[in-house]
Structures are given as C-alpha cells and as structure tokens.
Amino acid sequence: LILSVLLGIASWSGIAQALEFRAIGASPVILYDAPSTKGGKVYVAPRGMPVEVILTYGTWSKVRDMGGDLSWVESKELV
Template sequence: MIPSRLLASVLLVAAPAAFAFDFKSVGPAPVILYDTPTSKGAKLYVAPSGMPLQVMLSYGDWVKVRDMNGEVAWTPAKGLSARRSVVVRTPGAKVFAGPDDTSQVLMTADKGVMLELVDPTALAWVRVRHRDGILGFMRSNDVWGL
C-alpha cells in the first residue's frame, strides 16, 4: 500500500503534465476540418497554412483539434506540422525589440494576425516573427497558441 503523503506528492508532480496543451500548426498546405474523423464527414472549413491548432485527441491517422475561437473539429494528422505559430488575440498588440515594456516597439499587430513562434519554451514573453521578417517579443497573454 502506498502512503497517502507519497501518493499526494506523486499526483501533485504529475498534474501539470496532465494539463499541458499540445499545439501544432497547419503545414505548408491548407487542411480541411471535418465534424468526424473521416473524410466522409461534413466539411466545416478550410484552415490556412500556418494556423495554430490545439490538439485535443489522436484517433488513428486523425486528430481532434480546437481553434482560437473554441471550435472543435477533426483533421488528418499528416496535415499538421510541429513548426509553431500563434495568433494575436489582443487588438493593437505590440511587438517589442526586447522582452520588456521599455524596449522599442517594432510593430503593432491587429487581432487575428498570424506570427511564427520562434521560442516555444518562453513564459511571460514570447519571441515571434512576422511574415515580413520582423523579429521581436510579445506578451504571451496577447497571443493564442501556447
């Protein structure tokens, strides 16, 4: 029998891993999102290349995903990439030269703008790249896809 203190410690350490989110991005080609894990299901919409998706569940060659708006759908796993992107969720979010508010503002991004995630391990600030080549830092709470 496992002592209750030891069991509680093990569960406490394991809990964060159980709640970690797995994000992937749509690969080089757009993917179709379906209502069921089969191409015979109803087509919900086409997700553009680079769009971040939260992977909720894998089922054979299919994955159940959630988009920025909370919509849930299925898509073939082969259409997703480990290369990460994020979407700006705060209107007028700023991209800074450094990871602090006093750094130079390099650009302002509108809500819905997709950015490449350069450093997926960051916490409070994330390093991002705009398709025009601008590389900088944003507050993690200004983007979706982490």
C-alpha cells in the same frame, strides 16, 4: 496548499495532460466534424493556422482553433 494537492492528485491519476500546440502545414486543409473524409466539412483552414491538439484517434487529430471550435484534421497535415 489545496491547489497543490489537487494538482498532485490530477497528475497522479493521469488526468493532467500537457497542452500540445501545432499548426496547419504548408497548404490549406479541410477540417471535418468527424474523424473521416466522409464527415461533414466544417471549413478550410489556411496554412500555418495554429491549433491545439485535443486527442489523436488513428491517423486523425481532434483540434481546437483560436475561436474555441473543435474539428478533426488528418494528423499528417499538422506541423
């Protein structure tokens, strides 16, 4: 009952969000530590790598990889 109430409050207040899973597109891409190509390069993600989209900021998406690391990728590179 308590969990139902908390979930209802979270949904009502806009806190709850649907998880969005995507993948890196047809070719490898560079992941950055900021939403800009001027940011630090974190690593090169291979094509097809699954990611969870945490948020979108302009043309960039902040993603979490399977290891739990957060980084930024251009949204157009996700499928």
